[in-house]
Amino acid sequence: MTTWTSPAISSMRLERPRSLAHALDLLEADRGLTPMAGCTDLYVGIHFGSLKQRRFLDLQPLASLRKIQKRPDGTLVLGALVTYSQCLDSPLVARALPMLASAAKEIGGVQIRNRGTLGGNLGNASPAGDTLPVFLAADATVVLASARGVRRVPISQFFLGYRKTARRHNELITEIEVPPIAGKQWFRKVGTRAANAISKVVAAGVRGEGITFALGAVAPVAMRAYAAECALGSALPLSEAHRALRSEITPIDDLRSTAAYRARTACALLTQFWSETR
Amino acid sequence: MKLRINGTTFRVEAHPLERLLDVLRIQCKLTGTKEGCGEGECGACTVLLDGEPVNACLVPVAHAEGRSITTIEGLGGTEGSHPLQRSFVEQGAAQCGFCTPGMLISASVIPAGARREEIRCALAGNLCRCTGYSAVYRAVELARAKRARRRAR
Ligand SMILES: Cc1cc2nc3c(=O)[nH]c(=O)nc-3n(C[C@H](O)[C@H](O)[C@H](O)COP(=O)(O)OP(=O)(O)OC[C@H]3O[C@@H](n4cnc5c(N)ncnc54)[C@H](O)[C@@H]3O)c2cc1C
Numbered sequence: 001m002t003t004w005t006s007p008a009i010s011s012m013r014l015e016r017p018r019s020l021a022h023a024l025d026l027l028e029a030d031r032g033l034t035p036m037a038g039c040t041d042l043y044v045g046i047h048f049g050s051l052k053q054r055r056f057l058d059l060q061p062l063a064s065l066r067k068i069q070k071r072p073d074g075t076l077v078l079g080a081l082v083t084y085s086q087c088l089d090s091p092l093v094a095r096a097l098p099m100l101a102s103a104a105k106e107i108g109g110v111q112i113r114n115r116g117t118l119g120g121n122l123g124n125a126s127p128a129g130d131t132l133p134v135f136l137a138a139d140a141t142v143v144l145a146s147a148r149g150v151r152r153v154p155i156s157q158f159f160l161g162y163r164k165t166a167r168r169h170n171e172l173i174t175e176i177e178v179p180p181i182a183g184k185q186w187f188r189k190v191g192t193r194a195a196n197a198i199s200k201v202v203a204a205g206v207r208g209e210g211i212t213f214a215l216g217a218v219a220p221v222a223m224r225a226y227a228a229e230c231a232l233g234s235a236l237p238l239s240e241a242h243r244a245l246r247s248e249i250t251p252i253d254d255l256r257s258t259a260a261y262r263a264r265t266a267c268a269l270l271t272q273f274w275s276e277t278r
Numbered sequence: 279m280k281l282r283i284n285g286t287t288f289r290v291e292a293h294p295l296e297r298l299l300d301v302l303r304i305q306c307k308l309t310g311t312k313e314g315c316g317e318g319e320c321g322a323c324t325v326l327l328d329g330e331p332v333n334a335c336l337v338p339v340a341h342a343e344g345r346s347i348t349t350i351e352g353l354g355g356t357e358g359s360h361p362l363q364r365s366f367v368e369q370g371a372a373q374c375g376f377c378t379p380g381m382l383i384s385a386s387v388i389p390a391g392a393r394r395e396e397i398r399c400a401l402a403g404n405l406c407r408c409t410g411y412s413a414v415y416r417a418v419e420l421a422r423a424k425r426a427r428r429r430a431r
């Protein structure tokens with residue numbers, strides 16, 4: 001049997017922890033250690049040679065992060081290693097967070113859905129990550145664990161800037177907690193084709209006693225559209241809600257779309273959200 | 279490290295971060311699995327990991343250790359004996375053939391009797407530059423329908 005190592009990989013290292021505690025100790029000891037989950041973002045970076053990191057912490061041995069559970073108080077707890085396919089198969093997700101199932105259904109092709117994880121989508125923090133608006137609209141909490149303890153960060157405070165999150169180098173995303181949601185859930189993704197397309201604009205919302213509406217790919221980070229929510233909540237005409245929305249988003253031109261198209265689409269999505277959740 | 283591929287155990291010496299795709303092609307000489315894009319878009323490298331389709335270009339070999347791997351060689355190989363392979367030939371679903379191993383692997387987990395829409399969804403992660411897909415969908419649909427009929431007998 002021949003031994004062969006590709007040049008890109010020979011200088012890299014993989015740590016394989018025995019337990020979550022071991023993983024957190026390894027992270028504490030090495031600032032440059034990068035968590036590795038389903039690799040659907042990381043390996044694209046390795047392929048392009050754009051990934052600077054050399055040392056990785058394999059999360060796959062941490063089976064406890066693969067669970068979907070419901071607490072007695074109704075909180076849905078999603079482990080960081082839960083894949084999109086798992087979300088689609090889960091009756092708990094179907095019942096408590098159908099907009100996550102809607103998002104999962106449109107992510108990648110089945111090969112990506114079998115590997116890509118929720119923790120990876122949050123950790124990657126692409127402004128176009130499809131589950132980000134869902135968790136924002138759901139007022140979810142990101143559970144971060146380190147060797148020093150556990151920290152709970154509201155998702156609205158988790159994304160700090162373009163691909164920048166509140167996670168510290170010694171922390172792992174272990175779970176996402178979703179409180180019980182009263183009201184109609186809604187999700188829509190606008191891309192170039194049905195599968196394997198990165199969103200041009202993506203949105204999720206909840207309409208019940210309160211109203212939440214969140215968007216992806218219209219700003220450097222996925223965001224709640226607070227001004228638009230407020231306009232809708234005060235029963236102002238839709239045109240006012242559109243004006244509010246345009247004032248809070250900062251879409252850009254890039255290879256997938258233009259700023260003008262994104263702003264128009266964001267408004268169209270707000271209209272759809274409002275009429276389809278009546 | 280030991281890999282269980284198509285029911286056979288392979289002993290390989292590989293860096294744990296090596297792509298499963300490279301280990302299969304270079305070390306195990308199982309070259310039926312193809313590399314198109316190397317970034318998860320095309321599906322030419324699709325293999326089954328514990329029965330689920332994944333892109334072998336995005337899987338570090340460490341993640342395949344101790345699990346069961348199925349490649350096109352394990353499905354029907356060059357004899358083309360698998361019902362899906364025969365259906366692809368009959369329907370002209372392969373032209374240059376580059377996407378075919380990945381298509382067949384993805385198609386192999388589609389349930390018997392699946393409808394066109396389900397088939398389209400299951401194959402959405404497999405790109406083909408030649409056939410325009412209709413022959414592929416037809417081939418899978420016919421093979422899965424036959425299988426449903428065989429089961430019913
Ligand atoms: C062909 C293709 C299609 C895609 N389609 C879509 C799509 O439609 N929508 C979409 O949103 N995304 C899409 N993606 C992107 C990707 O699949 C998702 O972002 C996925 O959720 C990443 O998860 P992963 O487990 O593979 O992450 P990895 O690649 O393993 O990691 C991604 C990042 O998150 C960090 N990370 C992972 N887990 C943790 C953790 N538990 N704690 C802290 N940090 C962590 C890693 O360090 C890394 O920086 C696509 C990717 C490809 C290649």
Ligand code: FES
Pocket residue numbers: 312313314315316317318319320321322323324333334335336
């Ligand atoms: S080579 Fe793996 S998806 Fe294209």
Ligand code: FES
Pocket residue numbers: 371372373374375376377378405406407408409
């Ligand atoms: S037959 Fe040529 S790519 Fe599909």
